[in-house]
Amino acid sequence: MTQKRLQFGREGESAAITFLKKKGYRILEKNFRSKVGEIDIIAEQAGVVVFIEVKARSDHEFGHPFDALTPTKQKKIVQTAQSFLARKRIADKPMRFDVVALTSDPPNSWKIELLENAFQV
Numbered sequence: 001m002t003q004k005r006l007q008f009g010r011e012g013e014s015a016a017i018t019f020l021k022k023k024g025y026r027i028l029e030k031n032f033r034s035k036v037g038e039i040d041i042i043a044e045q046a047g048v049v050v051f052i053e054v055k056a057r058s059d060h061e062f063g064h065p066f067d068a069l070t071p072t073k074q075k076k077i078v079q080t081a082q083s084f085l086a087r088k089r090i091a092d093k094p095m096r097f098d099v100v101a102l103t104s105d106p107p108n109s110w111k112i113e114l115l116e117n118a119f120q121v
Contacts, residue, residue: 008104012056013040015110016100023114025050034083037076041100042084049095051081053118056102056110065101066115074119097121 017027025043032039041052053073055065077097085091099118103111 008058009054009056012102012110013054015102015112016052016054017041019100019112019114020052025052029084032080032084034080036079036083039077039080039084042081047094049085049090049093050098051077051084051095052098052100053077054100054102056104058104065103066099066113066118069099069118078121095121 013030017030020041020043021027023045025045027041027043028049029042030040032042039051040054043050043052053069055068057065074097081095081097082091085093085095096117097119099115101113101115
């Protein structure tokens with residue numbers, strides 16, 4: 001991955017965190033990694049642990065950012081979430097999976113969309 005794309009992704013995650021905080025999410029962890037994969041943001045909202053995938057795109061040339069959340073990616077997110085819950089010993093808490101889609105519109109500005117409960121376990 002190029003340095004420019006990595007920077008774009010970091011800026012997107014930062015914008016997503018600011019957006020989520022304004023919506024009442026309390027950020028617990030960023031870029032959580034397990035043997036299976038990574039979860040961009042883990043937060044808590046109203047007693048629910050929320051695992052958040054961030055998808056940033058410069059345009060819709062390759063489809064909407066939500067389209068990038070394939071069944072394979074969902075499975076990896078669920079397995080990584082289970083690893084987080086086990087590691088933190090909070091497996092009894094309710095959880096859900098959200099997706100934040102960001103589109104650069106124009107550069108240095110973001111169109112941000114939140115899809116709560118994007119998929120089920």
